[in-house]
Amino acid sequence: MKLCQSVKAHFTGMRLLLLLMVVLPGLGAVSCIDDSISTSPHDLLSFSRDTVNFDTVFTDLTTPTARLVVRNRAKKGLNISSIKFKRTDTRFRLNVDGVSGNEFHNVEIRGRDSIYVFIECMIPETEGNTPRLEADDLEFVTNGVTQTVRVEAYGQNVTRLRNVRVSGDMRLTADRPYVIFDSLTVERGAVLRIDPGVQMLFHDGASLVVEGRIEALGEAGKLINMRGDRLDNVLPDVGYDILAGQWRGVRIAACSFDNRLEFVDMRSTVRGLELDSCGDLSRQKLTLRNSWLHNSQGNVLTSRYAKVDAFGCCFSEAAESVVRLEAGVHEFLQCTFANYYLFSSIGGAMIWLEGVSEDDNNPDFVPMKARFLNSIVYGLGDTVNIGELTGTQVFFKYVSFGVKGDNDDNFVACLWDTDPMFLTRRDDYYFNYRLQEDSPVAAAGNPDFVTPAVAVDMYGVSRLGHGNPSLGAFQVDFNK
Numbered sequence: 001m002k003l004c005q006s007v008k009a010h011f012t013g014m015r016l017l018l019l020l021m022v023v024l025p026g027l028g029a030v031s032c033i034d035d036s037i038s039t040s041p042h043d044l045l046s047f048s049r050d051t052v053n054f055d056t057v058f059t060d061l062t063t064p065t066a067r068l069v070v071r072n073r074a075k076k077g078l079n080i081s082s083i084k085f086k087r088t089d090t091r092f093r094l095n096v097d098g099v100s101g102n103e104f105h106n107v108e109i110r111g112r113d114s115i116y117v118f119i120e121c122m123i124p125e126t127e128g129n130t131p132r133l134e135a136d137d138l139e140f141v142t143n144g145v146t147q148t149v150r151v152e153a154y155g156q157n158v159t160r161l162r163n164v165r166v167s168g169d170m171r172l173t174a175d176r177p178y179v180i181f182d183s184l185t186v187e188r189g190a191v192l193r194i195d196p197g198v199q200m201l202f203h204d205g206a207s208l209v210v211e212g213r214i215e216a217l218g219e220a221g222k223l224i225n226m227r228g229d230r231l232d233n234v235l236p237d238v239g240y241d242i243l244a245g246q247w248r249g250v251r252i253a254a255c256s257f258d259n260r261l262e263f264v265d266m267r268s269t270v271r272g273l274e275l276d277s278c279g280d281l282s283r284q285k286l287t288l289r290n291s292w293l294h295n296s297q298g299n300v301l302t303s304r305y306a307k308v309d310a311f312g313c314c315f316s317e318a319a320e321s322v323v324r325l326e327a328g329v330h331e332f333l334q335c336t337f338a339n340y341y342l343f344s345s346i347g348g349a350m351i352w353l354e355g356v357s358e359d360d361n362n363p364d365f366v367p368m369k370a371r372f373l374n375s376i377v378y379g380l381g382d383t384v385n386i387g388e389l390t391g392t393q394v395f396f397k398y399v400s401f402g403v404k405g406d407n408d409d410n411f412v413a414c415l416w417d418t419d420p421m422f423l424t425r426r427d428d429y430y431f432n433y434r435l436q437e438d439s440p441v442a443a444a445g446n447p448d449f450v451t452p453a454v455a456v457d458m459y460g461v462s463r464l465g466h467g468n469p470s471l472g473a474f475q476v477d478f479n480k
Contacts, residue, residue, distance in 0.1 A: 037108070038076035041143045045078065045109075046071045052119055052138075054153035056231050058179065059125040063153060064232045065095075068117040070140070072109040080107040082141040083117070085151075090136045092151055093120045123155030129175045131156045158201070166190045166212070174198050174222075179229050180247075186212040188255055196222035196263070201229035202247030211253045218263030220290070220460035226250070226266040238429045241268045244319065244343065245297045249273060257283045263458065264291040272296040272318070277305040281329050281366065288313050290458040292473075294431070295341075299324045299352075310335055311453040314433050314473040316379070317341045321348035327355030330370040334445070334454040334463070336433050336472040339379035340426045349382035356392045369393045374445040374454075376420050376472035378402040398446045400471050415444060420472065434474040442476040445469035 048069035057063045072078045084103040085092055095118040096104050109115055123134050131154035138149045156177060163182040169191045172178060177199035183206060186192045190212035194200070196219040202208075208226070218224040228246025233239055240246075249269035252259055254276040266273060273293055275285055285306035293300040295317040301310075307329045315322045316338040323337060337350045351372075359365040372395070377383050383403050389395075389410040400415040407414055421439040423432040435442055443466075450463050456475075463469040466478040 036076050037079050038074055039143055041145050043072075043074040043076065043078060043143065044145060045080070045140055045142055045147055046073055047147075047149055049149070051150040051152065053151075054121060054232070056131055056154045056156050057121060057123060058158050058229075058231075059123050059155045061122070063121040064230075066119045068119065068138075068149060069114055070109065070117055071114040072111060075111045077108055077110045078142055080109070080140055080142050081105060082139065083107060084139055086137040086139055086148075091121050091123055091134050091153075092136055092138075093122070094118070094138075095120075119151060121151075121153045123153060125157050126155070129157060166192055169193070171195065172198050172200070177201055179203060180206045180208070183207050183209055185209045186214060186256075188212050191215065193217075194224050196224065198224050200224070200226045201231075202226070203229050204246065205248060207248035208250045209253065210250070210256050210259060213256060214252075214259045214261070216261045216264050220263065220456065220458065222263070223458075224261075224264045226264065228268045235429070242295065242342070242429055242431075244268055244295045244317070244341075245270050249296070252276065252286060254278045257285055259286045260289075261286070261291050262289040264288075264293075266291070266293050266300075267295045269296045269298075269300075271298040272300040272302065275301075275303045275306045275308065277326075279305065281305070281307050283307065284309070287311075289453060290456075290473075292316070292458065294318075296320075299348075302326075303328055303330065305355075309333075309453075311451075312457055312473050314338070314458075316433060317431065319344050319347060321352035321385075322350045322379075324348070324352040325354070325368065325370065327366065327368045328370075330368070332370075332372045332375055333449060333451070334457075334469070334471075334473060335372070335375045336474065337375065337377045337379075338422065338424070338433055339381055340424060340431065341380065342426070342429075346381035349385040350377055350379060351384045353384065353386050353394060356386060356389065356394050367393065370395070372396045372399050373449045374398050374469060374471055376400045376441060378418075378420050378422070398444070398449065398471065400441045400444065413446070415441065415471075433472070435470055435472065435476050437476055437478070439470070439476065441471040442478075443468040443470060445471050 052066050054063050097115045135152045140147045158177045158179045161180045164184050166186045171193045173195050174197035179201045181203045188211045192214045194216040216224050227241050230240040246268040249271040251274045286308045288310040290312045292314040297319050299321050300315050300318050301323045304326045305328045310332045312334045314336040339350050356368045397412040400418045405416045420441045421436040461475040461477045463475045470476045
């Protein structure tokens with residue numbers, strides 16, 4: 001009996017000891033929390049940024065939500081007696097820790113804690129075409145001290161096009177950006193002309209379909225932009241348009257011919273620029289000049305049994321192939337093919353060729369004719385899906401590749417296993433396919449290939465201003 005009582009007493013003591021071991025540290029932690037409120041004017045708030053900048057927003061639409069972190073770095077709590085915008089007619093709206101309102105009082109932040117302030121803006125449409133600054137000061141009053149955070153947004157008037165069908169001739173001017181919803185369709189017999197500097201901003205799922213003809217003729221310094229309509233940042237200092245898949249892309253239908261895209265920057269698409277099979281290689285389907293097609297969830301250019309010329313163009317960033325060609329007649333002169341796609345594994349070679357050989361089962365089939373001249377093929381993934389082109393009418397001449405290979409009748413005077421030294425820094429989300437001055441391809445081109453169509457690059461730099469031309473779309477400017 002005494003043994004049992006002794007054992008019971010022993011276990012009871014152990015339970016008490018364990019309980020104290022668990023509870024006492026918790027009590028100690030609780031005792032470290034200071035719930036008192038500081039009244040000192042020296043205990044002030046700190047902010048995650050001193051200016052909340054929305055950049056450019058469209059009028060009559062609510063902006064994306066911006067977040068501001070408000071921190072109390074003092075040991076004691078702080079009571080914010082007032083949070084409000086300075087202007088009574090402000091265009092900005094507030095949400096403090098999940099509660100919406102115009103003005104907030106007696107908001108407490110515990111010691112060494114923080115709260116979130118969310119800000120939106122709605123700017124009404126005005127008469128002008130240029131962006132108009134909308135600004136206000138967000139005021140925080142704590143212990144009699146007022147601190148301010150600047151909030152700014154530029155309101156841009158836009159022209160909205162919803163499921164528009166162009167049945168005659170239509171011209172887009174650079175006065176205001178265009179926001180396209182659903183689709184913009186150029187019907188048979190109609191011509192869509194786009195002036196230098198036009199901004200075409202496509203909403204989620206929107207597309208441009210050309211059954212008639214398109215003439216998008218930009219200029220050096222006045223590129224025509226085709227991109228998604230999100231103008232905010234996905235990361236600090238990184239624009240949202242690095243994300244592919246924001247809009248469908250451009251499709252040129254089988255019945256469409258004699259299209260021209262010059263000095264066009266088209267990006268952030270689902271399927272890029274697609275050319276439907278026309279069955280007629282005697283007519284020019286598309287001429288591309290000094291343009292940049294990039295950042296697609298599919299290919300940036302797909303051409304099916306069509307006649308296409310590309311002069312001084314850059315094709316880059318694709319989850320599948322950068323350029324996919326199926327039979328047809330193609331010429332790529334002074335072009336850059338590069339792939340540093342960010343958001344998935346790459347599903348195809350940078351240049352994908354189909355229909356390069358005769359088809360014994362189809363005697364009427366016309367195999368591909370293609371020339372790649374003074375160009376660069378470099379980046380992640382495979383280079384060309386067909387390594388053996390003997391007997392075909394596909395030629396690479398004066399082309400730099402990032403893989404090892406040998407010259408022959410189809411690969412003429414090519415550079416192998418060569419890094420062109422782009423300015424691109426993928427880890428910094430910086431995609432720039434201009435060349436460093438000491439690039440091994442800076443003067444490796446054949447000047448005999450430089451026609452008037454490629455006399456200057458996208459930036460207006462002359463290709464023959466200093467000896468041999470650079471390979472690729474961008475000329476190294478040795479005269480600067």
